[in-house]
Amino acid sequence: MAATVIGISGAISALEGASGAMSLRVWMETHREELLKVWDGRRLDWQALCGWFRDAGLTNSIGETPTVRCAKMTWYRVGKTLEARRQRHADAAAAAERLAEEKKAAREAAKASRDAEAVEAGALSQRMQEADRAQSYATAQRIEVQEAHARAAVQRQERAQQLAASAQQSEIEPSDPSEFITLDLPVLEGVSRRAYLPVDPKLPPVRKGDINRATGNAWQYGGDLPGYPSKRNYEYEKNWLRDVGLLLRHRHPTNLTMTPEEKFVMRGAKSCIPNLY
Structure with missing residues (x-):
């Protein structure tokens, strides 16, 4: 072939x-x-x-x-x-x-299915993030409420202690007015007559945090200083600070000779008497 x-x-x-x-x-x-x-x-x-x-x-x-x-x-x-x-x-x-x-x-x-899955995954991720943020916010709110309750409990306890102290003081039978004593204080210009009122020696000194029976507020600037007017004769703490501040400055020309309690009261008095150096 x-x-x-x-x-x-x-x-x-x-x-x-x-x-x-x-x-x-x-x-x-x-x-x-x-x-x-x-x-x-x-x-x-x-x-x-x-x-x-x-x-x-x-x-x-x-x-x-x-x-x-x-x-x-x-x-x-x-x-x-x-x-x-x-x-x-x-x-x-x-x-x-x-x-x-x-x-x-x-x-x-x-492709449409993949795109839809991607969109759904993105939406799910966003919902999960929103749920996490909501949970974090709820947790923070719960903690804040718990802390507020704890602070309120502490405040109630302190209030109860103050009321108990006030009640204890009120249970003390007052002395006869003839037994009242008057402090030997210098008469200074600007000091009110309340500073020179006699006081009942049976009553304990007023302490910082005790309730002022006239206003219902707690005393903030320390307790009674020995040898100075008692807060019992005052309704407002600023009036007590002014009188005691003038007496302190008369007795202590400089803060160096003051006790820590006197220095604390003097700082409060300066806010009431700007020219008190």
Whole structure:
């Protein structure tokens, strides 16, 4: 066998050389569409065509020269075959297009699903952060309320102790006025007469934090100083601070000789008497 016919060209030559391979049907399948396009819808002259088929050596499937009837039947069958072939090609193309559309839709659906999952994950993360912030705020509020309750409890206890101390003092039977004592204090300008009122020696000195029975407020600037007017004779602490501050400055020209308690009271007195140095 020659080398030139070993490839696909050899196979084509073998098919074309077989019985009926170059038959009328093969020619019609190859040239039918082109002939119809050129002839542009005019009626075919089958007598003339069959003469040309005979001269060209085109035969039917059994190797005979085609008659007009045979040529027409072959032409009709070739049309059906070509139409079926075009339909198969169209169906295959439509199926391929549908498959491509389905793949595209699947990719878009997968992307939309991923996007929706990402949005949902972001929303979930935001809700979790908001829940954490709300929990932290609630915890802080709870701690603040607990601390407020604890401070209130301490204040109630201190108040109860002050009331108990006041009650204890009120239970002391006062002395006879004839037993009252008057402090030996210098008479100074600016010191009110309350500083020189006699006091009951049975009553204990007023302490810092005790309740002023006249105002209901606690005394803030220390307790009674020995040798100085008692707070019992005063309604307002600023009046007591002014009198005691003047007496302190008269007795101590400088703070260096004062006791710590006297220095504390002097600091409060200076807020009432700006020129008290």
